[in-house]
Amino acid sequence: MSSSESAWDVVTGTWPGRVGVALIALLTLLSVVVLLTMPLDFGRVWNDPSAWADLPKAVPPVWSAYVSGVRPFNQQELVLREVATGPGYQLLESLMVVDSDLPPSHLVVKVHSVSFGSGPPAILVDVVRPDGIDVPIARITPPGPRPGESPPYVRYAERPHRFELGQGAEGISYLRAELSHKYGAELTGTEPPASLLFGRPDPLSKRIEVLRGTYAIRATIYRSEGDSIGSVSVVLGGSHYGLMGTDGVGRDLLLGLLYGFPVALGIGLFASVLVTSIGAILGVLSGYYRGKVETVIQRAADVVANVPLLPILIFLSFVLRPNVLTIMTLLVAFSWPGLAIVVRSMVLQIVPMPFVEASRAIGSSDLRVMFMHVLPQLGPYLLAQTVFFAPSAILAEAGLSFLGLGDPSIPTWGQILELGFRTGAVFTGYWWWVVPPGLLLAVTGLAFASLAMGLEPLAAPKLRRT
Amino acid sequence: MFRWLAARAASLLLVLLTVLVLLVVVLGATGYSDRMLQAIVGEQLRAMREGLAQRIKDPEELERALAELKAEMERAVGLDRPWYARIPETVVRVVMLDLGDARSARSSTGSTRVVDILAERIPNTVVLVTTALLISALLGLATGAWLARRAGSRVDRTVTYASAVSGALPSWWTGIVLLILFAYQLRLFPSGGMLSSPPPEGPLDRALDVLWHAFLPVLTLVTISLGPSIYASRTMLLNVAQEDFVSVAKAKGLPDRVVSWRHVLRPAAPPILTGLILSLPASLGGAILTETVFNWPGMGRLYYNAVLTGDEVLVVALTYLYTLMYVLARFVLEVLYVHLDPRVSR
Numbered sequence: 001m002s003s004s005e006s007a008w009d010v011v012t013g014t015w016p017g018r019v020g021v022a023l024i025a026l027l028t029l030l031s032v033v034v035l036l037t038m039p040l041d042f043g044r045v046w047n048d049p050s051a052w053a054d055l056p057k058a059v060p061p062v063w064s065a066y067v068s069g070v071r072p073f074n075q076q077e078l079v080l081r082e083v084a085t086g087p088g089y090q091l092l093e094s095l096m097v098v099d100s101d102l103p104p105s106h107l108v109v110k111v112h113s114v115s116f117g118s119g120p121p122a123i124l125v126d127v128v129r130p131d132g133i134d135v136p137i138a139r140i141t142p143p144g145p146r147p148g149e150s151p152p153y154v155r156y157a158e159r160p161h162r163f164e165l166g167q168g169a170e171g172i173s174y175l176r177a178e179l180s181h182k183y184g185a186e187l188t189g190t191e192p193p194a195s196l197l198f199g200r201p202d203p204l205s206k207r208i209e210v211l212r213g214t215y216a217i218r219a220t221i222y223r224s225e226g227d228s229i230g231s232v233s234v235v236l237g238g239s240h241y242g243l244m245g246t247d248g249v250g251r252d253l254l255l256g257l258l259y260g261f262p263v264a265l266g267i268g269l270f271a272s273v274l275v276t277s278i279g280a281i282l283g284v285l286s287g288y289y290r291g292k293v294e295t296v297i298q299r300a301a302d303v304v305a306n307v308p309l310l311p312i313l314i315f316l317s318f319v320l321r322p323n324v325l326t327i328m329t330l331l332v333a334f335s336w337p338g339l340a341i342v343v344r345s346m347v348l349q350i351v352p353m354p355f356v357e358a359s360r361a362i363g364s365s366d367l368r369v370m371f372m373h374v375l376p377q378l379g380p381y382l383l384a385q386t387v388f389f390a391p392s393a394i395l396a397e398a399g400l401s402f403l404g405l406g407d408p409s410i411p412t413w414g415q416i417l418e419l420g421f422r423t424g425a426v427f428t429g430y431w432w433w434v435v436p437p438g439l440l441l442a443v444t445g446l447a448f449a450s451l452a453m454g455l456e457p458l459a460a461p462k463l464r465r466t
Numbered sequence: 467m468f469r470w471l472a473a474r475a476a477s478l479l480l481v482l483l484t485v486l487v488l489l490v491v492v493l494g495a496t497g498y499s500d501r502m503l504q505a506i507v508g509e510q511l512r513a514m515r516e517g518l519a520q521r522i523k524d525p526e527e528l529e530r531a532l533a534e535l536k537a538e539m540e541r542a543v544g545l546d547r548p549w550y551a552r553i554p555e556t557v558v559r560v561v562m563l564d565l566g567d568a569r570s571a572r573s574s575t576g577s578t579r580v581v582d583i584l585a586e587r588i589p590n591t592v593v594l595v596t597t598a599l600l601i602s603a604l605l606g607l608a609t610g611a612w613l614a615r616r617a618g619s620r621v622d623r624t625v626t627y628a629s630a631v632s633g634a635l636p637s638w639w640t641g642i643v644l645l646i647l648f649a650y651q652l653r654l655f656p657s658g659g660m661l662s663s664p665p666p667e668g669p670l671d672r673a674l675d676v677l678w679h680a681f682l683p684v685l686t687l688v689t690i691s692l693g694p695s696i697y698a699s700r701t702m703l704l705n706v707a708q709e710d711f712v713s714v715a716k717a718k719g720l721p722d723r724v725v726s727w728r729h730v731l732r733p734a735a736p737p738i739l740t741g742l743i744l745s746l747p748a749s750l751g752g753a754i755l756t757e758t759v760f761n762w763p764g765m766g767r768l769y770y771n772a773v774l775t776g777d778e779v780l781v782v783a784l785t786y787l788y789t790l791m792y793v794l795a796r797f798v799l800e801v802l803y804v805h806l807d808p809r810v811s812r
Contacts, residue, residue, distance in 0.1 A: 391634035404770075
């Protein structure tokens with residue numbers, strides 16, 4: 001378009017236009033950054049629970065702790081360092097200061113690559129609390145030689161062995177007994193293990209307070225000469241996590257929400273460009289050729305326009321289980337009529353104009369007249385329509401996802417919301433799981449709708465319909 | 467006028483037929499329709515097996531009789547023919563909602579028949595959607611008129627902008643936010659359903675209980691349609707208010723009230739109604755999601771559960787019913803339109 005400069009002025013001349021341009025620019029920028037920094041097959045990572053095993057499940061974002069005035073326990077992984085070694089044993093240790101108001105959500109001992117010659121080594125992990133109670137928390141022995149296997153035997157090389165606190169309850173029942181003895185409090189037995197390990201029962205309030213101070217986490221390894229242990233580390237789950245918290249699987253919602261930016265924008269652009277093209281072409285054809293072509297296209301448009309979209313999309317997604325591109329194509333298949341009807345009425349006004357007649361007179365082909373002369377006249381209007389349709393596509397995908405009919409291989413905002421809703425996030429008060437994805441959908445919708453409003457003055461002269 | 471209405475009715479019937487054929491073809495081509503019919507046959511066979519076993523004692527003969535019966539029944543429902551040869555019957559089956567039993571959904575009386583389940587769900591949805599639509603139409607008209615009198619003011623521009631973009635917001639998500647806020651934080655409204663359990667005694671208390679439960683879902687649905695309704699009313703009233711005949715009416719010295727009612731509102735009614743018609747699919751779609759959010763025992767919540775449990779018969783029946791509901795509502799509005807716009811009848 002030759003008048004792009006003035007078009008820019010028109011759009012940025014109104015404040016909806018300015019809001020729209022600014023928001024779209026921000027969304028695009030974020031999408032580009034995400035595409036450059038995150039793996040393209042992030043969907044696979046997202047759907048792999050083992051990738052998120054170390055993270056706490058369904059905890060709020062870190063900043064929300066500060067908002068409510070508590071010091072959160074921050075997620076950390078401590079690699080135990082060797083402090084002593086001797087014939088047949090090795091002692092690893094790491095110190096940690098706890099000064100938070102909340103206990104860790106969980107504790108996992110991880111052992112990487114163990115290699116041994118004859119019998120497997122034994123790894124005993126214990127925690128020495130500031131009040132002197134020494135709690136044995138894990139006893140890990142890799143499986144011994146299998147028949148037909150020759151030394152050295154290597155274990156836990158590809159994936160670390162994980163031992164979650166509370167799996168074997170002995171250490172915890174010992175701790176429970178010690179705590180009742182020392183603090184004279186009754187324990188119900190339902191307390192989360194990590195809150196006991198880092199806690200002090202208050203007999204008056206009947207609550208478990210965080211026991212602040214320095215903890216020593218130790219691993220004693222009994223092994224034969226020549227055996228080696230790659231590393232022993234301890235993951236302490238945060239009481240809060242990251243910028244956006246985690247979902248019920250422990251997935252970092254920040255990553256899922258970020259990945260949603262290019263996905264949402266892609267869905268919106270793909271569907272709206274496709275629907276505008278189809279609607280415009282059918283509209284031009286029926287307005288230009290009139291007669292039978294017009295009757296067929298306009299009748300079809302009248303019927304398809306009246307098909308209620310969401311029920312049909314639900315049905316088709318339910319039966320066909322399509323991927324996201326197919327979902328969008330189906331959406332387009334039922335969304336073109338509105339545009340085809342309006343474009344036709346606009347073409348009817350353009351065709352009698354002198355320049356069209358002139359082009360025909362010098363023998364231009366119908367195709368040339370339609371696409372070189374008629375269609376460009378509709379440019380601004382079609383541009384506005386493309387922008388206008390994008391949020392409908394994004395919302396339709398979100399709606400389908402919310403009903404559990406999304407494409408599971410690609411995480412979208414709608415799917416995050418759906419999982420949260422289905423696992424009862426609304427009822428359990430996990431606001432960070434359901435509010436942000438919806439808010440992002442709202443902001444994206446607002447961006448496109450504002451931009452469309454800003455573009456309206458460009459398209460308006462031709463918007464007058466009968 | 468009748469010719470015009472007949473043409474609209476024909477077009478809407480064509481919509482219904484298109485959707486039906488689409489349903490049936492997709493079901494047939496994907497093998498769903500075979501599975502559904504086999505399930506119906508299997509169900510009937512199980513019921514007849516008992517009776518047959520009473521009469522035929524020899525197990526081999528019983529099996530043979532059952533196989534014969536099965537073949538006969540499969541012929542009767544058309545399983546011996548390819549799906550495309552069955553299209554007309556299947557269309558009739560869907561239209562009559564003769565789709566057999568739902569997989570896991572039950573009616574309140576424990577029936578698994580699709581018809582029974584749907585019969586008690588439909589009114590709940592209709593009540594919800596029409597209440598919300600009426601409220602937003604009236605509220606939209608009032609606000610639109612109020613704004614049209616202040617056209618160009620800061621209030622007008624702000625509200626118009628908000629109304630225009632509100633259609634691009636995920637309104638069911640608004641429902642979730644309302645739920646978190648009013649049901650869980652403030653505990654002012656129930657978190658879902660239509661009646662408390664146990665339901666209160668007496669018709670008045672019951673009605674009040676339903677109203678209390680309906681408040682948040684209706685509020686959500688109103689937020690879906692209020693924006694477009696305000697926008698359409700304001701724009702149309704403004705267009706009419708600038709017409710010459712309005713100036714003439716004012717110049718004649720007619721009272722403001724007469725001018726607004728007779729000269730502005732009356733001519734603006736048809737296009738406003740058109741706006742309402744155009745927002746109908748969005749309201750219906752929004753109702754599916756809103757019912758899901760609020761566990762409102764209507765067709766939308768049933769849809770969600772059917773999708774979740776893979777209940778294909780219910781999904782088919784509901785898709786058809788939603789189309790039917792839309793087509794009917796659409797036709798009612800068309801009739802109303804004809805009454806409001808005398809030009810159409812000429």
